Amino acid sequence: MVRLITHNLLACHVKGCTSNNFPLKFQDVQIELQEADFNPDMITNLLPRLEWGALVDAARLVGDTSLPPEQPEMMDDDLLRKLHHVLLEIHVVEGVMICPNCSHSYPISNGIPNMLLAEHEIG
Amino acid sequence: MSRPEFQAPPEILLNIPPGDPAILLDIGCGSGLSGEILDEEGYIWAGCRYCPKYAWWVALEREVEGDLFLQDVGQGFGFRPGSFDGAISISVLQWLLNAETSHPTSSPPHRLNRFFTTLHSALRNPSRAIFQFYPTSDDQIQLITSIAQKAGFGGGIVVDYPNSNKARKVFLCLFVGGGGGGQQQQLPMGLAGDGDEHARFENRREKERKRDRSGKRKAVKDKDWILKKKELYRQRGKEGVPRDSKYTARKRKPAF
Numbered sequence: 001m002v003r004l005i006t007h008n009l010l011a012c013h014v015k016g017c018t019s020n021n022f023p024l025k026f027q028d029v030q031i032e033l034q035e036a037d038f039n040p041d042m043i044t045n046l047l048p049r050l051e052w053g054a055l056v057d058a059a060r061l062v063g064d065t066s067l068p069p070e071q072p073e074m075m076d077d078d079l080l081r082k083l084h085h086v087l088l089e090i091h092v093v094e095g096v097m098i099c100p101n102c103s104h105s106y107p108i109s110n111g112i113p114n115m116l117l118a119e120h121e122i123g
Numbered sequence: 124m125s126r127p128e129f130q131a132p133p134e135i136l137l138n139i140p141p142g143d144p145a146i147l148l149d150i151g152c153g154s155g156l157s158g159e160i161l162d163e164e165g166y167i168w169a170g171c172r173y174c175p176k177y178a179w180w181v182a183l184e185r186e187v188e189g190d191l192f193l194q195d196v197g198q199g200f201g202f203r204p205g206s207f208d209g210a211i212s213i214s215v216l217q218w219l220l221n222a223e224t225s226h227p228t229s230s231p232p233h234r235l236n237r238f239f240t241t242l243h244s245a246l247r248n249p250s251r252a253i254f255q256f257y258p259t260s261d262d263q264i265q266l267i268t269s270i271a272q273k274a275g276f277g278g279g280i281v282v283d284y285p286n287s288n289k290a291r292k293v294f295l296c297l298f299v300g301g302g303g304g305g306q307q308q309q310l311p312m313g314l315a316g317d318g319d320e321h322a323r324f325e326n327r328r329e330k331e332r333k334r335d336r337s338g339k340r341k342a343v344k345d346k347d348w349i350l351k352k353k354e355l356y357r358q359r360g361k362e363g364v365p366r367d368s369k370y371t372a373r374k375r376k377p378a379f
Contacts (some may be wrong), residue, residue, distance in 0.1 A: 005146075006169050006190040012203030013241065022203060034186070042167065043143035049146075049205060049247075088167070092275055115171070115194040115201065120230040122198050 029095030152214030197234030
């Protein structure tokens with residue numbers, strides 16, 4: 001399953017694709033919700049490495065609008081829980097991720113994204 | 124399928140304070156056994172595996188919580204800089220030494236270089252990557268460590284039970300920055316059978332130079348063996364068995 005936390009870390013690694021290669025755009029996605037244990041320390045620890053804008057956009061695309069568009073200075077428990085849900089409990093099962101720069105498609109099937117590149121795309 | 128054999132829990136190998144939340148990368152997560160350990164320890168992790176059929180099986184049968192990718196790591200990773208707090212890899216590195224096609228990007232040095240440079244970028248500073256793998260020669264170890272070094276990693280090779288054929292395990296321990304172990308990079312100590320072989324890159328090279336690679340193993344056909352064989356032939360009644368003398372089993376000058 002591709003969780004939104006992982007998607008938030010993913011960029012395109014095609015040869016020469018080094019700018020505007022993040023975030024990968026979701027398309028035709030099917031999602032599943034799976035509960036995960038809430039660990040506020042874990043979520044707080046993740047905050048500095050998140051790209052908030054990309055996360056909010058991805059969440060909106062899969063139907064979740066619980067997060068504010070700007071990363072807040074202070075995170076209360078309620079917001080941490082919402083973030084936990086968006087990051088760890090939404091799983092993309094089917095769909096495609098498309099690079100905004102080179103348009104390479106990474107298909108997702110059975111929850112597993114195919115990151116394999118063709119020979120000419122290897123850096 | 125080899126079982127992952129952690130000699131210690133992941134957090135010790137990766138120098139992550141126990142209980143600290145972390146995102147980890149499992150390279151070559153295979154059957155998901157290592158993933159289960161990561162799940163149990165409460166880490167968020169992503170894993171990659173190069174076998175479409177198997178990856179699907181892993182996701183369904185093992186119900187691991189980590190996100191799995193179908194990926195050939197010799198093509199490099201596509202993660203944002205500093206994404207992961209550590210990386211582990213069991214029994215994968217030797218696969219990067221295979222060239223599956225004749226395309227230049229398929230050559231082992233190219234693949235290793237792509238792998239280590241993108242991995243270095245994907246790891247936080249400081250952090251560690253630990254690989255347990257099966258090198259078939261010192262040349263392979265040398266190639267891997269030199270490319271890892273060029274990619275910016277510190278660290279070295281640690282061998283557990285170096286003198287045991289069965290228990291011997293080779294680990295590559297790589298550091299980004301200081302490796303999170305304070306100012307001094309500390310390689311984990313190899314488990315000793317007798318004497319460990321933990322060495323940094325420079326020491327490793329020196330040791331290899333000193334080691335006598337041309338030394339032959341003890342010859343199977345030594346004098347005792349030859350004498351026994353001749354006696355056997357005589358008993359069997361074979362004709363023309365030379366008599367034993369002081370020249371029997373003497374080493375001859377190579378004819379060619």
